[in-house]
Amino acid sequence: MPYKVQPGVIGCAIRPAIAARDRSLEEIIYDTTQQALADAGLTIDDIDGIIVGSNDQLDGRAISVMMASGAVGGVDRDILSTPSGSEHAFILGALRVATGQFQTQLVVAWSPTEASSIQEVERLGADPYFHRALPLDELSAHALQASVLEQKIPGVRDMADTVLAKNRRHGEIAYPGEHGQPGPARWPLAAGTTTRPVTGCVAMVLATSDFIAKRGLTDVAWVRGMGWATEPSFLGDRDLSAAPALAAAALQAYQEAGITDPMAQLDVVEVTDATPYAELLAYEALGLCARNDWAARVGDGTFAHDGKLPVNLSGGVQTFNPVFCTGLIRFAEIANQVRGRAGAHQHPNTNNGLAQAGSGFAMQYQAAIVLGREKEVRT
Amino acid sequence: MELMTRQETWNITYNHALGETASWFYAQIRDHSKIYGRRCAATGRVLVPPRSFSDQTLEPTTEWVEVGPGGRIEAFTIVYEEFQNLPPPPYAFGYVLLDGADTALGGYFKGLDLTDPAKAAERLKMGTRVVTKFAEQRTGDVLDFWYEIA
Numbered sequence: 309m310p311y312k313v314q315p316g317v318i319g320c321a322i323r324p325a326i327a328a329r330d331r332s333l334e335e336i337i338y339d340t341t342q343q344a345l346a347d348a349g350l351t352i353d354d355i356d357g358i359i360v361g362s363n364d365q366l367d368g369r370a371i372s373v374m375m376a377s378g379a380v381g382g383v384d385r386d387i388l389s390t391p392s393g394s395e396h397a398f399i400l401g402a403l404r405v406a407t408g409q410f411q412t413q414l415v416v417a418w419s420p421t422e423a424s425s426i427q428e429v430e431r432l433g434a435d436p437y438f439h440r441a442l443p444l445d446e447l448s449a450h451a452l453q454a455s456v457l458e459q460k461i462p463g464v465r466d467m468a469d470t471v472l473a474k475n476r477r478h479g480e481i482a483y484p485g486e487h488g489q490p491g492p493a494r495w496p497l498a499a500g501t502t503t504r505p506v507t508g509c510v511a512m513v514l515a516t517s518d519f520i521a522k523r524g525l526t527d528v529a530w531v532r533g534m535g536w537a538t539e540p541s542f543l544g545d546r547d548l549s550a551a552p553a554l555a556a557a558a559l560q561a562y563q564e565a566g567i568t569d570p571m572a573q574l575d576v577v578e579v580t581d582a583t584p585y586a587e588l589l590a591y592e593a594l595g596l597c598a599r600n601d602w603a604a605r606v607g608d609g610t611f612a613h614d615g616k617l618p619v620n621l622s623g624g625v626q627t628f629n630p631v632f633c634t635g636l637i638r639f640a641e642i643a644n645q646v647r648g649r650a651g652a653h654q655h656p657n658t659n660n661g662l663a664q665a666g667s668g669f670a671m672q673y674q675a676a677i678v679l680g681r682e683k684e685v686r687t
Numbered sequence: 688m689e690l691m692t693r694q695e696t697w698n699i700t701y702n703h704a705l706g707e708t709a710s711w712f713y714a715q716i717r718d719h720s721k722i723y724g725r726r727c728a729a730t731g732r733v734l735v736p737p738r739s740f741s742d743q744t745l746e747p748t749t750e751w752v753e754v755g756p757g758g759r760i761e762a763f764t765i766v767y768e769e770f771q772n773l774p775p776p777p778y779a780f781g782y783v784l785l786d787g788a789d790t791a792l793g794g795y796f797k798g799l800d801l802t803d804p805a806k807a808a809e810r811l812k813m814g815t816r817v818v819t820k821f822a823e824q825r826t827g828d829v830l831d832f833w834y835e836i837a
Contacts, residue, residue: 329690368695428771436703438736441829442780442793443770451764452781459813495765495779495804540742544735544782544791548762 310533310564311406314683315413316520317529317643319348319513324628324637325486325506333367333420336509337379341416344511347649349525352381355513356410361390361397361417363632365429368422380416380511394419394510395536395635395665395675401514402531402677411519418509419632426505426631433669435541444543446582446631447502449669451494453548454585458496460549461599464588465496467606471584472501472626474612479623481613482653488628502583508630510637517683529646529661529679533567535560536675543669554593554664554674561662562595565678570595571617574678575658576645578638580666581624590664591619594676613653621645621653635665639677646679708739711751717827722819724788726750732789755785756819757837763796763811765804777801783817783834794819798835810836 321343326336345351358380362372369375373382373389380387390396394417401413423429430445442448457464479487491502520528535557539546558570567573577596581587588606591597596617597605605611611619620626622641625634642661644650659682665675705713708725715721724735725748732741733752740747763781779799782791797820801807816837825831 329692425771427768431770436701437705437709438829439793441773442795443766443768443773443778444793445770448764448766448780452762455764455781455808456762456813492768494767495763495808542736542790544761544784544793545742 311531313406313408313516313518315402315405315514315531316517317512317531317647317679318515318520318525318527319344319350320640320643320647320649321347321511322637322640322644323509324483324622324630325488325508327506333418333422334375334379336507337376337416337418340418340509340511341380341414344414344513348513349523350412350513354412355381355385355414356412357386357388357401357404358382358414358416359388359390359397359401361394361415361633361636363391363419365432366419366423366426366632376416380414393635393665393667393673393675394633395639395667396673398512398636398639398677399534399536399675402534405514405516408516411516413514414511415514415636416509416511417633417636419505419507419630421505421507444669446669447491447494447497449543450502450583450586451497452543453670454496454583456548457585457588461602463603464585467588467602468501468584470606471581471587475581475584475587475620475624475626478613478621478653479627482622482651483627484652497583503626503629505629505631508628508633508637510633510640512636512640512643527647527649529643529681530683531677532680533561533563533565533678534675535564536673538674539672541672546670548670551589551593551671551674554590554666554671554676557674557676558594561676561678565680567678570662574617574660574662576621576642576655576661577617577619577664578622578641578661579619579624579664580634580638580671581620581626582629582634582666582671584626586666586671587619587624590666594662594664618655621650621655635667635675638663638665642677642679646681706739708737712737713827716821716831717825720821720825721753722755722785722792722832723751724754726752733787734790735785735788735792752787754787758783758785758788758817758819758834760811760813760815760817761791762813765801765807779807779811781811785819794829795833796835797833
């Protein structure tokens with residue numbers, strides 16, 4: 309085991325698309341936090357520390373952890389914030405549990421749609437020296453990456469279309485009758501290849517093995533491995549046809565978890581499919597499928613719900629796109645799969661699951677975690 | 688019941704200090720219509736846009752190197768939506784590896800008919816040779832230059 313104390317996920321609340329306007333953002337965060345605590349069978353008095361993942365530009369609130377402290381139970385409690393990514397909130401929370409200095413951690417992230425233009429908000433992510441005078445938002449970065457892949461890999465658009473259709477089918481199973489609105493075109497991404505942003509919120513509860521044993525908790529997703537890495541911030545410095553940071557993150561997570569053959573040892577996977585091209589890149593970087601085999605594996609349904617290794621049973625980001633918290637939602641989805649609490653899209657016999665989170669322009673930040681029903685990897 | 692919203696509009700102006708390196712880079716564009724990168728002494732790579740240090744080696748860069756005006760397309764997209772304070776769409780932009788550079792520089796592609804995106808995309812294929820053009824009136828900004836198919 310790579311950790312001094314092995315963390316386990318004992319509670320989750322996933323709200324991937326909140327359309328109603330009857331609750332303010334702070335009330336949505338409060339509701340979601342309470343839902344995760346109830347799922348864990350805890351109250352806020354059981355929580356030793358809180359990590360929130362939030363984005364000031366999207367929130368329209370500077371240092372948004374300040375306004376969120378009350379909603380997540382942070383008043384008079386230990387609370388930290390990770391604006392770099394919602395998935396980083398989980399990693400920090402899990403590492404804190406792993407130190408043995410904390411029995412429990414609450415992790416919460418959200419992403420509202422209160423700004424008049426999400427694309428203008430995202431442009432603030434570019435450096436103000438060389439890139440602000442370009443239309444560089446997340447969709448542009450994804451489109452640039454897709455254009456490179458279309459040049460390098462003949463037929464990749466057909467593969468992407470098949471991945472998109474798979475995830476939309478999964479979304480119909482997971483959230484019947486609900487789906488996000490189609491995103492705009494940006495060459496080579498056709499209209500509807502992406503999904504327009506929606507408001508979302510997600511919360512997770514982590515605890516030590518001692519705490520879990522004392523409380524007699526049984527539906528646990530044990531953290532077996534985690535990895536994270538970052539690519540250069542300037543897109544012009546990067547090879548957009550690959551995801552080296554994800555490969556590094558996966559290597560770290562697999563080494564910690566004892567995963568040597570991910571296709572054989574994993575039962576379910578969730579990836580941040582902001583575009584289907586990003587999902588294809590994740591297959592390669594996660595060691596699930598080399599690019600030369602993309603067409604064959606996508607075509608034979610290997611990653612479909614009834615395939616050898618289902619990917620994105622939730623429908624992924626292509627079903628709902630709450631921009632900033634999509635990463636932590638991927639983590640929570642796999643935690644629920646491992647805990648047997650995924651609902652309509654629960655996969656049978658899930659022992660080991662992997663979740664990948666990518667954020668920033670063309671997935672600059674990458675993270676991967678391996679969760680398992682047993683503490684040790686079952687091969 | 689009636690559900691209300693509170694609308695706010697903020698108008699804050701930032702004056703970002705460019706520092707010596709980016710200032711010199713833009714001064715050369717404004718005054719001489721030339722683009723320069725900085726060489727990383729540790730690797731020899733020429734970084735464009737220029738930086739005073741390499742974020743790969745964390746070593747200071749040591750030398751200005753003129754790059755371009757020719758180059759080849761590394762990535763592109765065509766934008767159909769309007770952005771604040773940017774040209775009216777549609778337009779194409781992307782990254783070009785200028786001759787002599789090791790990293791690609793973002794900019795607009797001009798001189799293309801974008802009414803048929805598929806045809807325009809054919810002309811913007813990765814590896815296509817382009818040349819950097821400069822505006823008659825230059826202010827020392829990214830918008831002072833653009834790329835055209837060579």
